[in-house]
Amino acid sequence: MITLRHLTKRYGDRLAVDDVTAEIRPGQVTGFLGPNGAGKSTTMRMLLGLDRPTSGEALINGVPYGNLAWPLREIGAVLDARSAHPGRTARAHLRALAASHRISSGRVDEVIGLVGLESVATRRAGKFSLGMGQRLGVAAALLGDPPVLVFDEPVNGLDPEGVRWVRDLARSLAGEGRTVLISSHLMSEMQLTADHLLVLGRGRLLADAPLAEFVGSHNSLEDAYLALTAGAVEFGSTR
Numbered sequence: 001m002i003t004l005r006h007l008t009k010r011y012g013d014r015l016a017v018d019d020v021t022a023e024i025r026p027g028q029v030t031g032f033l034g035p036n037g038a039g040k041s042t043t044m045r046m047l048l049g050l051d052r053p054t055s056g057e058a059l060i061n062g063v064p065y066g067n068l069a070w071p072l073r074e075i076g077a078v079l080d081a082r083s084a085h086p087g088r089t090a091r092a093h094l095r096a097l098a099a100s101h102r103i104s105s106g107r108v109d110e111v112i113g114l115v116g117l118e119s120v121a122t123r124r125a126g127k128f129s130l131g132m133g134q135r136l137g138v139a140a141a142l143l144g145d146p147p148v149l150v151f152d153e154p155v156n157g158l159d160p161e162g163v164r165w166v167r168d169l170a171r172s173l174a175g176e177g178r179t180v181l182i183s184s185h186l187m188s189e190m191q192l193t194a195d196h197l198l199v200l201g202r203g204r205l206l207a208d209a210p211l212a213e214f215v216g217s218h219n220s221l222e223d224a225y226l227a228l229t230a231g232a233v234e235f236g237s238t239r
Contacts, residue, residue: 001023001024001025001026001060001061001062001148001179002023002024002047002058002059002060002148002150002179002181003022003023003024003057003058003059003062004020004021004022004023004024004043004047004056004057004058004059005021005056005057005058005059006019006020006021006055006056006057007019007020007021007043007046007053007055007056007057007058008020008053008054008055008056009039009042009043009046009051009053009054009203010054015203016039016042016203017039017042017043017046017053017203018039018202018203018204019056019204020039020043020056020200020203020204020205021056021205022198022205022208024179024181024196024198025179025196026147026174026177026178026179027174027175027177027178027179028174028180028195028196029170029171029174029180029182029193029194029195029196030179030180030181030182030194030195030196030197030198031182031183031184031190031193031194031196031197031198031211032044032181032182032183032184032197032198032200033183033184033187033190033197033198033199033200033225034183034199034200034201035201037202038200038201038202038203039200039202039203040152040183040200041079041152041183042203043058043200044077044079044150044152044181044183045079046058047060047065047150048065048075048077048079048150049064049065049066050079060074060075060148061074061147061148070101070102070144071101071144072097072100072101072103072143072144072146073101073103073144073145073146074144074146074147074148075146075147075148075149075150076140076141076142076143076144076146076148076149076150077141077149077150077151077152078134078137078138078140078141078150078151078152078154079150079152080137080152081130081133081134081136081137081156081157082130082133083137083140084125084128084133084136084137084140085125086124086125086126086127087124087125087126088124088125089121089122089123089124089125090112090117090120090121090122090123090125090128090136090139091108091109091112091121091122093125093136093140094108094111094112094136094139094140094143095108097140097143098143101143101144103143103144107143107145108143111139111140111142111143112139114139114142115135115136115138115139115142116135116165117132117135117136117139120132129157130156130157131157131158131159131162133157134154134155134156134157134158134162134166135162137154138151138154138166138169146178147177147178147179148178148179148181149170149173149178149179149180149181150181150182151166151170151180151181151182151183152183153183153184153185154166154182154184155184155186155189163186163189167189167192167193170182170193171193174195182194187220187221187222187225188220188221188222190221191211191215191220191221194211195210195211196208196209196210196211197209197210197211197214199214199225199228201229206228206229207228
């Protein structure tokens with residue numbers, strides 16, 4: 001489970017994340033929605049120990065990221081499809097990560113197969129397309145078989161088959177009882193993927209509700225989102 005308690009981040013006079021409190025629970029896909037600059041990526045970076053909160057805390061199964069003994073075994077994340085060293089092959093990149101957490105080379109081959117990169121495993125990551133880079137990022141996230149997964153815009157650069165693969169993967173991982181947090185600008189895809197939604201706007205949590213309740217009487221998730229952000233309706237937490 002992911003717990004956010006009064007999470008706040010300031011950059012000088014700019015308030016990027018404003019007192020966000022929420023629980024992202026296991027067994028469901030939680031969609032993270034909001035426009036560019038809403039604070040989604042900053043929230044994920046604080047969760048992963050890449051940015052320090054100004055106040056509040058972000059916990060993974062009750063523990064800050066920095067206190068995790070074996071982070072890859074606790075949480076897997078995809079924040080940047082180009083994070084792998086461009087001079088390393090896909091297999092070498094994953095083996096280096098595996099060695100740092102005492103994960104077997106057999107698991108490396110397993111996740112390469114899970115994401116469909118068998119035919120390019122010996123190709124340098126710098127030669128990968130954006131979509132292939134996304135798949136390599138997902139492989140790294142799955143490497144430690146973690147109970148918590150965080151994906152920031154994981155369908156960027158994927159063709160329709162790849163988008164469907166990410167959707168099916170996210171739902172399968174949640175079905176295994178894992179905590180899955182996934183952000184996306186593709187609302188039609190999020191409507192097919194998410195069970196629960198967190199909506200950020202200007203750093204503040206605007207909605208925390210099951211997908212069906214959030215959409216309500218609207219024709220689509222996009223319509224409900226536009227109504228919310230226009231101030232026509234308000235949603236509170238239903239937990």
